[in-house]
Amino acid sequence: MTTEAEYSADGDPVNPFPVDWLGDDEMVPELQRLHRLKAQAEAREAAVIARVHRRGVPHAQGFASPTAWLIAATGEAPAVCRSRVRVALALQHMDHTRQAFAAGELSECRVRLLVDARAGAPDLFRRDEPLLVEQARTLSARVFPKALSHWRRLADPDGARFDAEAAFLARRLHISPTWERTVRVDGDLDPESGQIVLTAIRSLAEPAALEPGDGRTPAQRRADALVEICRRHLDSADRPTQNGERPHVTLALSLADLAGDGLIDLETGPITAETARRLACDATITPITLDGAGQPQTAGDARRSIPPALRRALDLRDGGCTHPGCDIPARWCDAHHIIHWAHRGKTTLTNLRLLCRPHHRTAHHHQPYPRRQ
Ligand SMILES: [Zn+2]
Numbered sequence: 001m002t003t004e005a006e007y008s009a010d011g012d013p014v015n016p017f018p019v020d021w022l023g024d025d026e027m028v029p030e031l032q033r034l035h036r037l038k039a040q041a042e043a044r045e046a047a048v049i050a051r052v053h054r055r056g057v058p059h060a061q062g063f064a065s066p067t068a069w070l071i072a073a074t075g076e077a078p079a080v081c082r083s084r085v086r087v088a089l090a091l092q093h094m095d096h097t098r099q100a101f102a103a104g105e106l107s108e109c110r111v112r113l114l115v116d117a118r119a120g121a122p123d124l125f126r127r128d129e130p131l132l133v134e135q136a137r138t139l140s141a142r143v144f145p146k147a148l149s150h151w152r153r154l155a156d157p158d159g160a161r162f163d164a165e166a167a168f169l170a171r172r173l174h175i176s177p178t179w180e181r182t183v184r185v186d187g188d189l190d191p192e193s194g195q196i197v198l199t200a201i202r203s204l205a206e207p208a209a210l211e212p213g214d215g216r217t218p219a220q221r222r223a224d225a226l227v228e229i230c231r232r233h234l235d236s237a238d239r240p241t242q243n244g245e246r247p248h249v250t251l252a253l254s255l256a257d258l259a260g261d262g263l264i265d266l267e268t269g270p271i272t273a274e275t276a277r278r279l280a281c282d283a284t285i286t287p288i289t290l291d292g293a294g295q296p297q298t299a300g301d302a303r304r305s306i307p308p309a310l311r312r313a314l315d316l317r318d319g320g321c322t323h324p325g326c327d328i329p330a331r332w333c334d335a336h337h338i339i340h341w342a343h344r345g346k347t348t349l350t351n352l353r354l355l356c357r358p359h360h361r362t363a364h365h366h367q368p369y370p371r372r373q
């Protein structure tokens with residue numbers, strides 16, 4: 001393998017020559033070399049941050065903290081800078097870790113795990129650091145965190161219990177619309193709660209639960225599973241009602257908008273008229289008349305877009321999702337208008353078919369599927 005000294009002789013150690021010059025069997029050694037270089041650069045960055053802190057540079061320059069100084073110096077996000085400062089300051093007390101990091105033997109990710117492990121039990125960490133650094137060097141990315149938590153449990157049972165309590169207290173869930181017209185779901189759960197969520201999502205997203213040829217990525221399947229679980233909750237009969245209704249999504253829009261091609265605003269961001277039509281296919285509709293200034297004047301009686309008796313007949317006829325090969329039962333299906341009622345389609349058996357949520361989406365956003373016989 002080529003050594004760094006040989007590369008450095010040419011000047012730039014990161015780009016010593018064009019990537020095209022690499023033979024197929026040289027790719028892996030090159031990646032490993034870059035991986036080491038990256039770790040070395042990160043270790044040096046940590047050393048600079050620690051030195052800056054020890055010299056009191058941030059305060060001398062009027063910054064409230066080393067993190068504020070680093071944000072100004074690098075333009076990185078606050079969370080990134082906070083984590084780097086934390087690692088850099090902890091490394092001052094972690095000789096073995098620091099040396100292995102500087103030699104490019106440990107990635108920043110492994111170093112961060114070691115820093116976390118030390119934070120919980122600094123004295124025990126000092127005693128066992130050589131062993132833990134050796135494990136960080138040799139164990140796989142999957143096994144190493146488990147080895148660390150095993151060490152923690154053995155070395156400090158009370159502390160491990162305290163960690164478990166802290167994990168529970170740290171539980172959080174954020175659901176927020178982003179400017180990219182998506183809704184970000186982000187959070188932390190304690191292990192027990194996490195297992196419940198994971199098991200529920202897996203029951204809908206794992207290969208055994210899927211039909212053959214399902215083209216969704218695993219991440220898409222997990223996302224769909226989470227939404228499906230919430231939808232089934234909203235469907236369930238023992239959930240409290242709101243004004244006698246069990247609303248899923250409330251839309252207020254004109255018939256013209258519903259029949260058109262524009263965007264319609266929800267609390268979480270805009271949706272297309274296509275999506276609004278899918279939601280309205282099988283929904284509770286309340287007709288409202290507006291005055292000239294757009295203020296509501298009168299509200300008619302709320303009614304189902306599919307009357308209950310018709311829905312029972314449809315359930316009996318279709319039995320479940322009518323998409324070929326799909327066997328989602330009727331109770332999880334939407335009733336889909338083949339020609340939408342906003343486009344003057346009739347709410348009659350011949351213009352209706354049952355579709356599960358994913359296939360209802362497909363029906364509205366792609367060509368209709370042939371009917372299952
Ligand atoms: Zn529909």
Ligand SMILES: [Zn+2]
Pocket residue numbers: 321322323326327328355356357358359
């Ligand atoms: Zn289906």
